[in-house]
Each structure stands twice: as C-alpha cells, then as structure tokens.
Amino acid sequence: MAQEREPVIQVKNLYKIYRVGHNKVRALNGVDLEIYRGEFCSIVGTSGSGKSTMLNMLAGLEKPTKGEVIISGEHLERMNENQLVKFRREHVGFIFQSFNLLGTMNAKENVALPLTFRGVPKKVRLDKADKMLDLVGLRRHKTHRPNEMSGGQQQRVGVARALVVDPEIIFADEPTGNLDSNTSAEVMELMKKIVREQNQTLVMVTHDNHLAGFADRIFHIIDGKIVKIEDNWKNREVAEG
Amino acid sequence: MEEMEEAQGGEEERSMSVKDLLKMSLSSLWRRKLRTILTVLGVVIGTASIVVMISLGLGLNKASMEQIEQYGGLTTITVYSNEGGYGYYGGGMAVSVDGSSDSESQEPVRIDDAAIEQFKHMEHVEVASPVLSTWVLLRQGVWENSASIRGMSREALEKMDLDIAEGSLPEEGGELQFFYGNTVITDFYNSKTGQNPFYENYDYENQDNYTLADVDLMNSPMFVIFDTDAYYNSQYGGTDENGAPIPAPKKYMVPACGLMAGKPTEWGENANSILCDVEALKAQLKKVFKGKAIPGQPTSKSGKPYKEIYYNQAYIRVDDMNYVTEVQDQIRALGFQAESNVEWMNQVQEQSRSIQMALGGIGAVSLFVAAIGIANTMMMSIYERTKEIGIMKVLGCDMRAIRNMFLAEAGFIGLIGGTVGLMLSYGISAIINFVTKATYASGISYIPVVLVLLAMIFAVFMGMLAGLFPALRAMRLSALAAIRNE
Ligand SMILES: Nc1ncnc2c1ncn2[C@@H]1O[C@H](COP(=O)(O)OP(=O)(O)O)[C@@H](O)[C@H]1O
Numbered sequence: 001m002a003q004e005r006e007p008v009i010q011v012k013n014l015y016k017i018y019r020v021g022h023n024k025v026r027a028l029n030g031v032d033l034e035i036y037r038g039e040f041c042s043i044v045g046t047s048g049s050g051k052s053t054m055l056n057m058l059a060g061l062e063k064p065t066k067g068e069v070i071i072s073g074e075h076l077e078r079m080n081e082n083q084l085v086k087f088r089r090e091h092v093g094f095i096f097q098s099f100n101l102l103g104t105m106n107a108k109e110n111v112a113l114p115l116t117f118r119g120v121p122k123k124v125r126l127d128k129a130d131k132m133l134d135l136v137g138l139r140r141h142k143t144h145r146p147n148e149m150s151g152g153q154q155q156r157v158g159v160a161r162a163l164v165v166d167p168e169i170i171f172a173d174e175p176t177g178n179l180d181s182n183t184s185a186e187v188m189e190l191m192k193k194i195v196r197e198q199n200q201t202l203v204m205v206t207h208d209n210h211l212a213g214f215a216d217r218i219f220h221i222i223d224g225k226i227v228k229i230e231d232n233w234k235n236r237e238v239a240e241g
Numbered sequence: 242m243e244e245m246e247e248a249q250g251g252e253e254e255r256s257m258s259v260k261d262l263l264k265m266s267l268s269s270l271w272r273r274k275l276r277t278i279l280t281v282l283g284v285v286i287g288t289a290s291i292v293v294m295i296s297l298g299l300g301l302n303k304a305s306m307e308q309i310e311q312y313g314g315l316t317t318i319t320v321y322s323n324e325g326g327y328g329y330y331g332g333g334m335a336v337s338v339d340g341s342s343d344s345e346s347q348e349p350v351r352i353d354d355a356a357i358e359q360f361k362h363m364e365h366v367e368v369a370s371p372v373l374s375t376w377v378l379l380r381q382g383v384w385e386n387s388a389s390i391r392g393m394s395r396e397a398l399e400k401m402d403l404d405i406a407e408g409s410l411p412e413e414g415g416e417l418q419f420f421y422g423n424t425v426i427t428d429f430y431n432s433k434t435g436q437n438p439f440y441e442n443y444d445y446e447n448q449d450n451y452t453l454a455d456v457d458l459m460n461s462p463m464f465v466i467f468d469t470d471a472y473y474n475s476q477y478g479g480t481d482e483n484g485a486p487i488p489a490p491k492k493y494m495v496p497a498c499g500l501m502a503g504k505p506t507e508w509g510e511n512a513n514s515i516l517c518d519v520e521a522l523k524a525q526l527k528k529v530f531k532g533k534a535i536p537g538q539p540t541s542k543s544g545k546p547y548k549e550i551y552y553n554q555a556y557i558r559v560d561d562m563n564y565v566t567e568v569q570d571q572i573r574a575l576g577f578q579a580e581s582n583v584e585w586m587n588q589v590q591e592q593s594r595s596i597q598m599a600l601g602g603i604g605a606v607s608l609f610v611a612a613i614g615i616a617n618t619m620m621m622s623i624y625e626r627t628k629e630i631g632i633m634k635v636l637g638c639d640m641r642a643i644r645n646m647f648l649a650e651a652g653f654i655g656l657i658g659g660t661v662g663l664m665l666s667y668g669i670s671a672i673i674n675f676v677t678k679a680t681y682a683s684g685i686s687y688i689p690v691v692l693v694l695l696a697m698i699f700a701v702f703m704g705m706l707a708g709l710f711p712a713l714r715a716m717r718l719s720a721l722a723a724i725r726n727e
C-alpha cells in the first residue's frame with residue numbers, strides 16, 4: 001500500500017556540517033528518506049541529534065552542505081532565497097515550539113497573517129481565520145491577544161495559522177515542547193485530526209517517544225543519521241479494517 | 242489540493258497588497274508612538290528650518306523684484322543726454338551724434354528727433370520715445386501740487402499698456418492734455434496751511450485707510466503755472482534786474498484727458514507721473530516762454546538758448562530682457578548715457594542666491610540631523626523586531642514586501658514630519674511677516690506652492706533614503722535565527 005503512494009518529500013544523501021571554530025559538527029550525516037502524501041511522520045531523537053536541522057532543511061530555511069531535498073518535485077537546494085520564500089508560501093505551513101505569535105495582534109489577526117502575505121482581501125482572510133479558529137476549538141478567544149491566552153490556546157492559534165493557507169505539508173518543531181502532557185495530547189489529537197481530514201502531510205519533530213507514537217511512521221535519528229523507521233500504518237490499517 | 246492552489250491565480254495575487262503593507266507600517270509606527278513622535282519632531286524641525294530659510298531668500302528676492310518692477314521693469318532703458326566736457330561720464334567715450342570724428346570729443350551729445358529715429362531703428366527696440374519733462378505748479382482752489390509733467394510720443398504712450406480707469410490717452414499734437422497717474426492726487430497740499438492731508442493722516446497699520454485732498458482731477462479745471470521761477474519770485478516779493486517787482490506769471494487751464502487705474506496707495510511704474518503728448522508740450526512751452534530761455538534746456542556756449550527743444554531723456558523698451566544689455570551698449574556707443582534695471586537685477590539676484598544658499602544650508606544641516614534620527618529609529622526598530630520579521634518570512638512574506646514595509650515606515654515619518662513642518666513653516670512665516678510688516682509690505686518670507694511640493698517630496702524622499710539601509714538589513718535577516726528557540 002505504502003509503495004503505491006507518491007512521495008511528496010524525498011531526501012537523498014543529505015549532509016549538514018557546521019564549522020564551530022576548528023571543529024566540524026556533522027548535524028546531518030547522510031540522511032535518506034521518503035515521506036508520502038497524507039502521511040503523519042515524526043522524527044524522534046535526543047537533544048542535539050539533528051532533528052531541527054533536518055526539519056529546517058526540509059522547509060528550506062537552511063541550505064544543505066551536500067545532498068538533495070526534493071519536495072513536490074522541486075529541488076530546494078537549488079533555489080535562492082526569494083524562490084524559497086515563494087516555495088514556503090505555496091507549499092508549507094509551520095508550527096513552532098514557542099508558538100511565535102505576534103503579540104500585537106489578536107488570535108484572529110494572527111491566523112489571518114499568512115493570508116495577508118498572499119494578498120487575500122481582508123474580509124475573505126478574516127472569514128477563513130474565523131472558521132479555522134472554530135475548527136481548533138477557540139470559539140471564545142478570537143479577539144484575545146497571545147498574552148491573554150494559555151500555552152495550549154496559543155498553540156491552537158499556531159496550528160490554525162499553519163493550516164489556514166491549506167498547505168500541502170506542515171512542519172512542526174517540538175509543537176508541544178512548551179505544553180504540559182495533557183495539553184500536549186490534546187494538541188496532538190487536534191493536529192492529527194485536521195491533517196487527516198484535509199489529506200495533508202505532517203512532519204513533526206519531538207524528543208518524546210510517547211508523542212512520536214501518535215504518528216503513522218516514526219523516524220529515529222541519532223547523531224544525524226536515521227537509524228530506525230517504525231511503521232504504525234500497518235497496525236492502524238488492521239485496527240480500522 | 243495542488244490544482245486548487247494553482248487555480249487561485251498568478252504571481253500578482255500571491256504577494257501582499259499595497260494597502261495591507263502600508264497599514265502594517267502605520268500600525269508599527271503607532272505601536273511606538275513616543276519614539277515615532279520624537280523622530281517626526283526631528284523632521285518637523287528640519288523641514289521647517291529649510292523651508293523658512295528658503296522662504297526668506299525668496300521673499301527678499303521677490304521684494305527686490307517688485308521694487309524693480311515699480312521702477313520701470315526690466316525691459317526699459319532710460320537714455321540721458323551727455324553734456325560732456327565735465328568728465329562725469331567717462332569723458333573720452335562721447336562721440337558726436339552725427340558720427341563725425343571724435344577730434345571734438347567734448348561736444349555734448351543731446352537727444353533730439355534724429356536720435357530718437359536712430360534708437361527706433363535699432364534691433365529689438367520696441368518703443369523709442371522722447372521724454373520731455375518740466376516742473377510745473379498745479380492749482381485747484383487752495384490745493385497745490387508742484388509736479389513734473391512728462392511729455393512722450395503718442396505711440397509710446399499707447400505701447401506702455403497703461404491701465405486706464407477713466408478717459409483716454411492724450412491726443413497727438415493739438416491742445417495740451419494731462420493724463421494723471423493714480424498716486425498724483427496724494428501730492429496735493431493745502432497752500433494756506435502747507436499741509437498734505439494724505440501724508441498727515443497716513444495709516445501704517447492699514448494702508449487702505451487714507452485721506453485725500455479735495456481735488457477733482459477729471460472734472461474740475463486745473464490751473465497750471467509753467468514759469469515757476471517767476472511765480473515764486475512774485476510770491477516772495479522778488480524784483481527783476483531793474484528793481485521792479487516781478488508780476489505773477491500767467492496761469493493756463495489744462496484739461497485732463499484720463500486717469501490711470503489703481504488705488505492712491507498703489508505704486509507702479511507711471512503711478513506718480515503726469516503724462517502728456519510731447520508735441521503738445523513743446524508747443525505749449527514755446528508759447529509760454531516766448532523769447533525767453535525754457536528752464537532746463539541747454540544753452541549755447543555764449544548762453545543763448547537753441548532754436549530747437551532738446552529732450553531730457555529717451556524712453557526705450559526692448560522686446561526681451563535678454564537684449565537689454567546689448568541695446569544699452571549700442572546706445573552708449575553713440576555717446577549717450579543709458580541706464581536699465583538689468584544690472585541692478587543681476588546684482589539683486591546674485592545677492593539673493595547667495596543668501597538663499599547660506600540660509601538653505603543651515604536648514605539642510607538640521608534636515609540631515611533628522612535623517613540620521615530616522616535611520617537610528619529604524620535600526621532600533623529592526624533590532625527589536627528581529628523575531629517578528631523572521632516569523633513573517635517563515636509565514637511566506639516576500640523579502641521585497643518586508644523591505645517595502647520598512648521603507649514605507651521611514652517614508653511615513655518623512656511625510657508626517659514634512660506636513661507638520663510645512664504647517665509650522667507657514668506659522669513662522671506669518672509671524673516673521675507680521676513683525677517685519679513695516680519694512681516689507683508684501684512680506685519678507687514667501688512660500689510658493691513649488692516650495693511646498695518640493696519640501697514635501699524632499700522630506701519623504703529623505704525619510705526613505707535614511708530608511709533604505711535599515712530596510713535592506715531587515716530584508717536580509719535570517720528567518721532561521723529568528724525562530725530558533727532561545
Ligand atoms: N547554527 C549552528 N551552528 C553550529 N552548530 C549547530 C548549529 N545548529 C545546530 N548545530 C549543532 O548541530 C547539532 C544538531 O542540532 P539540532 O538540529 O538543533 O538538534 P535537535 O533539534 O535535535 O536538538 C547539535 O550538535 C548542534 O549543536
């Protein structure tokens with residue numbers, strides 16, 4: 001089943017080497033992977049294992065030292081910054097660990113912000129933001145500023161903001177890193193639900209094995225190398241079937 | 242899903258709208274109100290000082306030009322005869338009118354009809370008229386006015402574009418008629434008390450509040466005494482060479498043919514002139530001074546008057562101010578003295594240019610300081626907003642949009658500062674004009690619309706220029722550095 005689906009993300013022989021003084025840090029040390037459309041994947045590993053570097057490379061926020069990153073058939077490593085911005089705008093949504101909401105805007109405006117950058121008229125984008133906030137269960141907090149909301153609520157706004165542009169792929173770097181375990185589970189379920197409904201691809205980074213377990217497939221990363229791929233897909237198929 | 246995205250439209254629709262961009266710029270200025278106000282204040286002061294300084298230079302220039310206008314504009318040349326021999330006009334330059342050799346270079350060069358013909362045929366000369374002027378005494382009841390009357394050719398009078406309020410220009414030849422300038426009436430005084438009602442009651446605060454002598458120039462008869470020497474001698478009991486008292490000279494009634502338009506307080510080129518036809522004046526003078534020397538006319542070496550009446554001056558108008566100097570030189574080459582306002586104007590303009598430069602320079606320094614202020618504010622703002630800029634970039638905001646947002650912010654500071662600065666300039670200008678009203682009636686500080694527009698454009702442009710470096714810096718900020726967890 002998995003083989004029949006088209007890969008939306010392909011990574012081939014990816015290296016990222018940082019120079020720190022005279023030392024070289026191999027943050028990514030030859031990674032190959034494929035992620036399919038509609039999949040929920042998690043990348044799990046200890047702190048410093050290269051998870052964030054991996055994700056940044058996939059999102060085109062950083063250039064690889066060597067190797068290829070192909071998303072929807074486009075080679076990210078060959079793009080200049082302008083093209084990368086355009087690429088992100090057209091294909092990618094982002095969920096941050098520290099939410100990264102703009103403190104001067106309320107929930108609805110924050111969610112509408114990515115639409116502003118796409119030239120969507122005000123009325124349309126506020127309508128969309130409104131619906132998105134309903135979807136993440138923040139009906140009563142639409143005009144609240146980030147500092148008037150709990151961490152969980154803020155991250156729901158973050159999720160809404162990432163999803164409002166209907167991205168093909170959503171990247172999330174430790175999205176629940178600043179949340180307690182109950183709230184974390186809620187947010188995980190929420191992300192999973194929406195992504196599933198809209199057939200989007202979600203790539204999540206975490207150091208928490210339990211949270212990683214929410215995903216269809218789990219990539220274990222150690223010292224910049226994928227050492228194991230767990231497949232929950234089969235289990236789920238069985239359960240559903 | 243992919244197809245849907247494609248269908249949403251082309252490149253244009255994909256980036257931020259100008260309206261949203263400007264709104265974001267304004268809101269971030271609004272967020273930092275105090276700092277924005279302080280930065281704007283710098284631009285306000287800079288703009289105001291540069292505008293006020295330039296307005297002073299322009300005002301001075303304008304005042305001088307108006308003065309020049311009052312003294313006969315820029316295309317007229319006044320030609321004087323050259324009596325020669327006394328070395329007061331470069332002596333040796335004089336050449337006799339008929340063009341004979343300059344062996345007798347001290348021969349006086351006088352203005353007669355032949356000379357006028359010569360002037361008329363020079364290139365670029367539009368009008369050349371003789372000017373014969375003489376002092377007379379005008380009387381109407383108790384009111385007297387010792388005035389100079391000015392005889393000119395009808396052709397010249399027509400071409401001078403005089404503004405006629407009433408009547409018409411003097412007729413050619415025939416009987417003598419006067420055409421009065423609009424300020425002539427202010428020179429009448431009461432012969433009994435010696436008081437001039439206009440100057441006695443002059444209101445410096447409000448020029449339109451004036452009192453005039455009870456004289457009707459147009460409709461009541463005006464008596465004219467041409468032989469003023471004889472008149473004063475008879476008044477004060479003078480005697481002739483035989484000791485007999487001098488009889489009062491004859492008075493002549495001279496009708497008015499017209500009045501010039503304008504208030505009695507309005508100065509203009511011919512405002513204070515009493516104009517008449519030159520031929521009529523000549524005939525009149527010959528009649529009045531039959532057998533005697535006409536006052537002001539040259540005499541031969543033996544002291545005898547000439548048969549011909551020479552003109553005091555010639556009035557020449559050139560078709561374009563650029564040729565004034567050229568014509569002037571030609572006339573001088575003939576041995577006459579020739580004066581125009583061009584030299585004066587050149588001097589005035591050079592002077593006001595250097596004043597403007599100096600004043601503008603002072604203003605420019607303060608605007609430069611304001612520009613540094615803008616750059617500083619923008620840099621600080623960018624440091625503070627590093628994270629915000631990073632987030633915007635990750636969320637798909639164009640690099641160009643980010644740059645433009647910051648440029649717009651700096652531009653707004655310039656725009657607001659420029660606008661307020663201009664308002665302030667108008668205020669300061671009004672105050673300066675009020676304080677100097679007594680000396681400069683039409684204002685020493687002058688802000689033309691062009692200056693307003695230029696100042697506005699300059700302020701905005703300067704703001705954006707000051708914001709350019711910070712904006713480029715914001716554009717190049719790494720998105721990754723911003724979103725990395727601290
Ligand atoms: N900008 C950088 N400069 C130098 N070293 C870096 C940089 N970013 C990451 N690293 C190093 O790369 C390795 C992987 O980092 P990272 O991907 O952030 O780990 P994780 O997110 O899994 O905790 C670490 O050893 C880290 O110190």
Ligand SMILES: [Mg+2]
Pocket residue numbers: 051052053
């Ligand atoms: Mg990390």
